[in-house]
Amino acid sequence: MEAAPGRFKGRAGGAYNRSMSLYRIHGGLVLAVPPRASASGAVRPCPLPPRLYLPLVDERGALLHCRTAVGKHVRRGEPLPLGADEAATALPAPAAGRIVAIEPRTLARADGAEAPHLVLEPQAGDEAAPLPPLRDWRDADPALLRRRLAEAGLIGLGGAGFPTARKLARGAATLIVNGAECEPYITCDEALLRERAAEVVAGAEILARTAGADTIVLALEDRMYAAADAVRAALADDSAIRLELVPTVYPQGGERQLIELLCGREVPSGGWPADIGIVVHNVATAAAAWRAVVQGEALTTRLVSLGGRGVREPGVFEVRLGTPVEALVAAGGGYTPDAARLIVGGPLMGSALPHDGVALTRTSNAVLVLGSEDLRTPAPELPCIRCGDCADACPARLQPQELLRRLRGGDDAGAAALGLADCIECGCCAVACPSQIPLVQHYRDAKSRLATAAAQRARADLARTRFLARNQRLAREQAEKVARVAARREALAQEQSTASAAAAAGEAAPAAASRMDKSAVLAAIARGKAKRTQNAAPPPREDEA
């Protein structure tokens, strides 16, 4: 249990709250802060690589359709023409240059999925396309500010990547600006606060104005001394912003945990913070909001921490969006011989990448190259002894051991009834488990199984509705046809009786009448034929139900 980098030091159990104004939260882990493996130095620029790669997927993983013709020139900050509707968040070009191709590349995701990427070749000069600055934002209409944030391409920079404007649209009484890094090794928010505290403070006020919030809380970890000093210096004496130092316990930087810790309230299950009048934004999002509104700059860069034993010179870098990981690692002096695993994100929730050609996006807050000794060894899984360490560590107050038992028995529905959907996938259970069971992986798998099943059910329901509607329509048409035939037959019978009455009256009529009858019959046959060919087309398949 020595303080090796990023290693589990013990359970937290809420005993670390030093400030009286904080509330108790359940579970969590105290994780050692790695001494050298993540840097605390100044932010360094990452050189602009020869090519930038922009994934054409939105924050939910849905494909974006790009109308850009290959060969088009763009200026820095110019929104790339996406097929999405106008209200959606823009994807600004991170550099001036020429779009040279659209090609499939690996995404920065744990499943190693591929998606089309725009390939942008930066050109000398890096000419910008600035937005008009909104210096009088204090009096601006929130809708205008929201539009500006969407134009500038702002999404949550903390990691979840939810579009900022949409998050602010519902309004909230309380704005929490999150400067508590969620995971060890990640230091980009701390570096941002240290160097650009004024931008964060001003950005927080802009976000509060946009949301209509009158309470602003800026939360930092209690170990971020320099960052806290910088924030105190940046805060005006009469500032509406309250600075709170929260204990360095994972995952207190998580949105739901931070709300519980600071406000003593819980986000309803399946709901959003806005449901209880709270909105949480990352400090980097706040700084980007200030740049977008006051400077008129679109989001084209972000701070990324580069850490781990596998990198020669760890540090925090200002990276142009779309930069491939290999360019960032090169800026950090390259790999050490110990480089064993490449991760985008933190060591608890980050995604392991198959290679370093993956591009960094707006949500990439860290790149870790872990050495083999900081990795979970692929030890054989031992049986669960129901020790309950996972339950003690779970910030959602779930009973992970019971979920596991259900899932191992193939009972996904039973696990769902025990709150599987409330799992935030923080991984505390898997880190605390003495039997080395990767609990959270079981939950992730089960959640995606349940989501797939729900989607299938929805499709089946839709197909069934369509099928029933079709049957009803056919029955109705059949009934109408029968009624029509009966009416015509009656009319015909009446006609014949009048005709025979006429025949009885005179001799000239019969020949003409029989000719007329024949043509009516022929027309009816032709109509029937046409209908048969129309119906011969195969009926819609219903077997997907």
Added chain:
Amino acid sequence: MKTFATAGAPHLPAPVAVRRVMHDVLLALLPGIAVQLWAFGAGLAIQLALAVASALAIEALALRLRGREAARALGDGSALVTAVLFALCIAPLAPWWIAPVAMLVAIGLVKQIYGGLGYNLFNPAMAGYAVVLLAFPRLVAQWPGAAVDLATAARTIFGATPTAQWDSIASATPLDALRQLAAQGQRLPEIGAAALFRHSRPEVWTWAAGAWLLGGGYLLWRRVIGWQAPVGVIAAVCLLTLPFWLLDAERHPSPLQHLASGGLMFAAWFVVTDPVSGCTSPRGRLLFGAGVAVLTLAIRRWGHIPDGIAFAVLLMNAAAPLLDRMTRPRIYGHGRHG
């Protein structure tokens, strides 16, 4: 482009191993073992050896029959802990075949047939002890009245000492003495002065209780066990016996006397805290401990055997899944909004 091997998050190394948990438990048992060795002699050492050897052999055999790799499962130390706990429950001079029989029940039936470590519904050590206690009550309850040297102990255990001589070696436990004398209508001050009670050496049992408390404190400090189950036992004993003792101290033993006699302290720290067969939710553990204490006291008061901890534990084992179900913590975001 450099390629890397991938794996699912979390990527951090795991901290504690099951094996270390078991080793901590064994370490915590040492003070109590030392007290019993000093008070009752070397018979305990022989019983420990018999129980451990038969437990490991039966576990290995069962794993083989189940087609599992034996080396890894034996290495987790759980069979070892079961054997040691059992050996500490029986009288040190019980015949040699008692331990293997009990281990066959504990490891073979109660643990492996249910699926091995983690799947047993009942505490294996207590189940093994309960079976031999019911089947051979006289043999497993003959506690020596003084420390017995190794040679005598070995002769007795392996059957060379005629049964007729047993009564000269064995003596009642304080609980037995208390029962017998109370049944004759004696009051506590008289019982305390009676020869039968003094020969049962109550101070030795108090020492042992202290040693178990020490070991339990170590486990608590190492965070191997939670505080809930032991506190449940101790609190329930105090709450239940205090009013009677306050009303009539001449007829009812004090809470401390209750805790210091028999196996209550041992059970509170080393048996009730078994994670597999106990509760997992914090409130469930508290109730589980309290339930064991209540049943134990009930058996002490009305039962036909002097100390019914094993039965109390087994009954509560059966109730544990229900308790867990009733005491699930409120999940974040459910019920209390805002």
